[in-house]
Amino acid sequence: MNHSCLPNVATRFEGGTLVVRTLEALAPGDPLLHCYGPQAGEMTAAQRHGMLAHQYFFDCRCRACSGADGGDAQQVLADAAPAGLRCSAGSAGGAGQCEGAALPAEAVPAGLLHQYALPPGSGACCTCGAVLGAQRWQQAVLPDLQAAAEAYADAAAALDQQELRQGAAAPPREQAAAATAAAAQAIRGLRQCLRLRQQHLHPHNLLLGGTHDALARAWHAAGNAQAAAQHLRHSLAVLEHAYPPGSTAAAFQRRQLAGMLRLAAANAAPGSSGAAVEELLAEARAEDEAADAVLELHFETQP
């Protein structure tokens, strides 16, 4: 089977047998296209090319790659946005704001934002061509993104610690107070991280989705499933833009959101209306159904 960054089959092993399932209706003679590793959405076309050339010695010409390389405006934006910055052209947030994504030319310190280790010459908006100057990158964008990454790491550490403490035998009241304090600290840090990232990153950047995921985890730790569900909705929206339709990444996120919505419904304050609870449950059912439709295609063993 040939590779495509937009595969039309899912494969898995059952014992010694390789099971191949098609993900869409195919006509006789259509090629079966399997993804050797990097899917569209997970990396930019330039990064996928680098990886495929290095490991498999070919130049990918799939639909996603030829669209991005050939200058198809929609495909170019879809390719750059999951790793891109906001374009600085036009008034910020105003009517003239360009909605394109800019990829920085400068490689950033290792481990900070691995998706920014891009080839030189890409420091411009993919839609309008506005240049992302090295000075702006060094003096404004990079320091903010570094501060955001530090705030994120501190918040994640606070949440990890709190989850460790929950496992230890502490008196319940003390435990609850420590958990609330850790969650509140994490929420403060993650809000600061989100603000900085929203200022500089393209709205479909996967890092924003990850920040919303962390906020969902923190709100869940703070006992507020409603707020957690709201962040999971934002994260799902990012994944839906970044990945092609029918992706398992979005489907797993829908499952998680459905679980959080059920928890929010179960925790609803005694005074809240039955209609509000029913709305949460209806949303949970819809998310589960949408997730099942995708996951059955990928994982169901028998039709």
Ligand SMILES: [Zn+2]
């Ligand atoms: Zn490709």
Ligand SMILES: [Zn+2]
């Ligand atoms: Zn632009």
